[in-house]
Amino acid sequence: MELGDIIGKRIKSKREELGITQKEFSERVGVSASAINQFEKGEKKPSPDVLTRIAEELGVSTDYLLGASDEENLFVSEHVAAAFRDFKSLSPADRKIILSNIEFLKSKAKRKEK
Numbered sequence: 001m002e003l004g005d006i007i008g009k010r011i012k013s014k015r016e017e018l019g020i021t022q023k024e025f026s027e028r029v030g031v032s033a034s035a036i037n038q039f040e041k042g043e044k045k046p047s048p049d050v051l052t053r054i055a056e057e058l059g060v061s062t063d064y065l066l067g068a069s070d071e072e073n074l075f076v077s078e079h080v081a082a083a084f085r086d087f088k089s090l091s092p093a094d095r096k097i098i099l100s101n102i103e104f105l106k107s108k109a110k111r112k113e114k
Helices: 003-017 022-029 033-041 048-058 062-066 074-087 092-113
Strands: none
Touching (some): 003 033, 003 048, 003 062, 022 033, 048 062
């Protein structure tokens, strides 16, 4: 898959997930609706400046749009990696508490989804 296709597929997927039309999205990003259409079809690649604005509007990282990462939010990815590095230095008792809290929060999130 070519870079333009990856970018286009990810833009379209996130835009649709957010329930935004191409026209509305183009206005938010500051480009024409036809440009958004061309990006999504992989016919044209956005400039770095436009790619940054698209990523901000979609709430994802530019790395995600470029296919360099499958993690949509780079900020979360970096914090998770840092947390796991710190996790290693904790005592077994502290690790157990953290894992227990994670399980609690996961079950709480599942209850909210229902």
